Amino acid sequence: MEQPTFIRFTLAGEQRSRFGLINKHGVVDLSQRFASRWTSLDDMIADNALSIVAAEAAEMAADIAIDAIRYEPPLISPGKIICIGVNYPNRDAEYQDNKESAAYPSLFIRFPESLTGHQQPLLRPPESEQLDYEGEIVLVIGKAGRRIAQSDALNHIAALTLGNEGTVRDWVRHSKFNVTQGKNFYRSGAIGPGLVPYHDASQIADIRLTTRVNGETRQDDRTCNMTFSFAWIIHYVSTFIPLQVGDIIFTGTPTGAGARLNPPQWLKPGDVVEVSAEGLGTLRNAVRDEE
Structure with a gap:
């Protein structure tokens, strides 16, 4: 990725989807770090929070290696x-x-x-x-x-x-x-x-x-x-x-x-x-x- 990028993903053996941010260190699991605030990227967009969280998480240590994730379409419930x-x-x-x-x-x-x-x-x-x-x-x-x-x-x-x-x-x-x-x-x-x-x-x-x-x-x-x-x-x-x-x-x-x-x-x-x-x-x- 050329810059911090928000993703939705799953891990092997799990059915539930997570959301996170890829930075230069790997995948930051935002679904764990911000569980009390948002449940999905859909929620973050509704709160106009992407840019704020991107700046905050850009230098965070990775929680997960990139090669351990399975990518999903970014939004759980897109509109039109x-x-x-x-x-x-x-x-x-x-x-x-x-x-x-x-x-x-x-x-x-x-x-x-x-x-x-x-x-x-x-x-x-x-x-x-x-x-x-x-x-x-x-x-x-x-x-x-x-x-x-x-x-x-x-x-x-x-x-x-x-x-x-x-x-x-x-x-x-x-x-x-x-x-x-x-x-x-x-x-x-x-x-x-x-x-x-x-x-x-x-x-x-x-x-x-x-x-x-x-x-x-x-x-x-x-x-x-x-x-x-x-x-x-x-x-x-x-x-x-x-x-x-x-x-x-x-x-x-x-x-x-x-x-x-x-x-x-x-x-x-x-x-x-x-x-x-x-x-x-x-x-x-x-x-x-x-x-």
């Missing part, structure tokens, strides 16, 4: 999971066929069960071999609001993380105006490794986002090239639905997904997908068939 489609110019060009770019993004939702954690397997369903990857930067909302002004929008972010917006391509084409099925196969996508507290716009204004498959770079772009900015996305989404604490927004993926390669290259068991961004670390998942 909203995904922005076609949000990088080259990606947009893949869909436009020389038409003008759309004035608004495509939006769709994911369900929590469609996502797994860092270093956990992405599941290829038996119904299709067309499992694809989409590396993205993900926003976690920490301040509720409706019709949020762009000038104030970034102040509503509690934390940042990474996502692999895994997609079963043939199932997104089952209907002309509906992609929900192909975007929600069980554990077909991932989120993590953990939550990096949001401080200011420089964290996301112009950072590099890449996706590698088996070490080969497939996606590579910068956030300064996004068609719809982070602030604009928050403003736009909050216009039609109130954003609540714990809502999650996947902000779009660059060009280079497997579906657009010639020939298409679908993920198969044994493949390893790594989504990386400056300051946010790397989200890593191997692919296996769903049993």
Whole structure:
């Protein structure tokens, strides 16, 4: 991790999830140290406490070794999971066929069960071999609001993380105006490794986002090239639905997904997908068939 990162995790032989912070020493078990104050990262976000605890725990001695934990998706009970489609110019060009770019993004939702954690397997369903990857930067909302002004929008972010917006391509084409099925196969996508507290716009204004498959770079772009900015996305989404604490927004993926390669290259068991961004670390998942 490039900076202190909040995680949710389990230990071998335990069913209950813990939450902690990875610093340069290892994993600080915040669920033990702060048990009387919070029971989850969800609670810490609701109390606007991430930055305070990050500063306090940055130099704490580790309670657990990193290789002893099993990562879980950071939030136990995320709110809405909203995904922005076609949000990088080259990606947009893949869909436009020389038409003008759309004035608004495509939006769709994911369900929590469609996502797994860092270093956990992405599941290829038996119904299709067309499992694809989409590396993205993900926003976690920490301040509720409706019709949020762009000038104030970034102040509503509690934390940042990474996502692999895994997609079963043939199932997104089952209907002309509906992609929900192909975007929600069980554990077909991932989120993590953990939550990096949001401080200011420089964290996301112009950072590099890449996706590698088996070490080969497939996606590579910068956030300064996004068609719809982070602030604009928050403003736009909050216009039609109130954003609540714990809502999650996947902000779009660059060009280079497997579906657009010639020939298409679908993920198969044994493949390893790594989504990386400056300051946010790397989200890593191997692919296996769903049993």
